[in-house]
Amino acid sequence: MISLIIPCFNEEESLPLFYPEATSVLRQMNCDYELIFVNDGSRDRTLEILKELSEKDPHVIYLSFSRNFGKEAAMYAGFCNAGGDYVAVMDADLQDPPSLLPEMLEKLESGEYDSVATRRVSRDGEPPIRSFFARKFYRLINKISDADIVDGARDFRLMKRSMVDAIVSMSEYNRFSKGIFGWIGFRTCWLPYKNIERVAGETKWNFWKLFKYAVSGIINFSQVPLTIASWFGTTMTGFSFLVLVAIIVRKLIFDDPVPGWASTICVIIFIGGLQLFCLGIMGQYIAKTYMEVKQRPHYIIAESNKKDFTPIR
Template identity: 50%
Template sequence: MQDVAIIIPSHNEEENVPLIHAELRKTFANLPDYHLITWFINDGSTDGTLAAIKTAQAQDADVHYIDMSRSFGKEAGMYAGLSTAKADLYAVMDADLQDPPAMIPDMLAGIRDGYDMVGAARTDRSGEPPIRSFFANLFYKIINAISTTPIVPGARDFRVMTQQVVTAVLSLSETNRFSKGIFGWVGFKTKYLPYTNVERKHGKTSWSFWSLFRYSLDGIIDFSDAPLAFVSWIGTISFIGSFIALLFIVIRAMIFGDPTPGWPSLVSIFLMIGGLQLLALGIVGRYIGKIFVEAKDRPIFIAKEIK
């Protein structure tokens, strides 16, 4: 019998904790060759999530939890669970039941077939606002165009992994974590199972449009230097364009004279060049900011209680 540790980052999931616990127990009741170990990561919840987890633990000795000292985010929660749990196989999933536990048997079957990692990929985004779906699809197109790390469109963090994969993932100990990129970067034989989108059961997602936008920017910066190349090319093109414009102005003044002293369009050129410089500084600043955070080498999470 193999132990399977299910890592469930939870932030304000009071109503969903008992539901996902019940669904997992029902799923593994039909898997006699596997032993379920559930790890809830309470990521600074302000509702009764921790109490719900403790209730589940009182009913099931194979339920464990990590109570974070504050909210460190889902990425830190996954890292905390994977680095703390001990098992033969590991799985990561959300607490809101958008990751169907019914897919776990097929994922485990994929591991038996020789895959090192079996994940889930949504084939649609029904139930999401159209603008959010548009930018999500745009993100996958952009990052796969500029990054050498493959990221499957619609891929979720929901997946089953072998110990070897988890060891590789944990070896990437950067503070700025983008797990979809990390899972792709470590490689290994991977399979994705398609499924239709499932809406969360209770509560509201903590992922706003702005937080998802910042998360996507982090992913691009973490796994590509294309933005730096982009501003370099913009600077080169701007310099060449300005040089050509200068030649044109000098030649025109030599032939036709310069009837407009002060030339107001000079101000426009200054503003354009200044804007490009600020854009370049902003992009470079994002990379420097990432370096600054990593150089401080702060822990990825702080646990208040592990039980």
């Protein structure tokens, strides 16, 4: 059986287009399947549409959150409630083409791979600035972390049950799925395809949200920012010591007081700025630790048509 996990946030325009295309492909694959739609606190008619689909199609399962918990929580809820031998994550906007599923399943059934993941080889239709920073992010995180994240990687991938179980076992609150997929390992085949624009609706990811997501990914999978902060502190301490020695020598030899309060203030402000910058980096790690220690649930499911769903995790 194949389980498709589809996170949904205000996707009333996309669902009527996604559902028939996805079911058409799955029926042609001659296997049992389930469509797990996770309603992530949508404010439009997304939940109503999902209920209508579930009434006419027993393969449709919906999990509706009590509020918006974010795509990462929606994906995790899908993993926790998926019962298939193979599990895939897809977006409802058809940027992840269902037509790739037969080829992905064929590669998995060959026994050579545990996961078949997709990556975009082009970013047509995407703002140039976003594309530039996205490429830089992938290059940076691969250099400073143990997570293997391919440039252009999508969340759209088909995985064997063993890999899904490994993902579920990583119950951390601050989730970055692209990093988790790479960190747990397993044999992955990358399937390239050209970028496809949304069929309907508007993207929920603006530049600021993507930036915060990137920062979260770096903090979750790398300690390099803390190392940089430590080196900043060490470097500035050594520099300050050398300047202090120079001032003392100048005073003893030339009896010349150091003129210029303005330059002194500039140095103080500069060093103070570095200190605040380093404290900010440490604060990000402390905040992540704080959220983990509280052990709040990743999601809360308010209603579902699945009888044995996991309501809180």
